[in-house]
């Protein structure tokens with residue numbers, strides 16, 4: 500029988516929406532008045548420093564923690580409003596939270612039976628995550644990377660339309676990271692909603708389409724990754740020229756700001772590459788390099804969260 504025939508029908512594409520979401524533990528707000536959306540068909544990266552409130556928000560989405568205020572819904576409905584939550588949302592929260600004496604196959608089978616899914620699906624998801632050869636092994640001997648793969652297999656059992664993955668790249672080797680990135684992108688391309696958190700900025704940059712950035716439980720930014728980096732970055736262009744003094748004078752005459760600290764180049768912040776090129780051409784000056792500098796997501800993220808923390812401590 501073809502693989503597709505034994506699968507449950509995929510859930511319709513639905514997004515995640517948080518509105519005024521707040522969770523207080525005693526006097527501390529782990530999440531404070533947080534609103535964001537994660538849309539179907541794209542990978543949404545959930546970014547924030549340690550203790551920002553990402554896991555708490557994900558747990559509220561999954562109905563494991565009750566919000567103090569506000570809502571977090573899937574297609575407009577709370578998780579408890581679905582007859583078949585396993586086919587609605589799949590989650591990876593703590594990959595090591597499996598019984599160490601159970602085999603991978605038995606772990607999945609127990610989960611599948613509780614959810615009313617057939618045995619065949621267990622073989623399919625083991626195959627999908629590359630654990631077929633380890634199916635009969637006890638999970639107590641698994642590496643963190645294998646636990647992550649098993650966690651993903653569990654999340655995919657019900658073929659859900661929404662996947663919520665907390666640090667899915669933890670413990671994966673470079674090959675595993677690439678595999679996970681491709682899997683998340685493929686699942687999104689099928690119209691699913693993917694919300695994942697990661698501390699690995701370079702990976703976030705390669706994997707996410709959209710970003711939700713939080714700090715101290717509050718929303719700091721929500722946009723596409725491209726817009727986030729562009730909006731938070733001061734445009735800088737590196738310029739080299741055999742006639743650097745003349746070029747510096749020409750830029751100064753045009754009222755363009757630059758920094759000459761870094762040796763034989765200028766770091767121009769007052770104009771884009773096209774404008775600088777035009778000035779050099781008009782002056783008849785040769786250019787050795789004319790390169791816009793793009794900040795990495797890591798640079799932008801660290802500055803934004805640092806600024807937010809400074810602001811908080813000043814306000815306190």
Ligand SMILES: Nc1ncnc2c1ncn2[C@@H]1O[C@H](COP(=O)(O)OP(=O)(O)OP(=O)(O)O)[C@@H](O)[C@H]1O
Nearest residue numbers: 524528529530547548549550551552553554555556
């Ligand atoms: N059950 C709880 N009781 C008390 N405080 C909690 C509880 N769960 C979380 N917190 C606090 O809420 C804040 C947010 O924690 P959370 O785990 O959601 O952050 P996070 O962004 O997922 O961090 P990390 O990246 O380190 O996992 C932290 O200050 C944490 O100590």
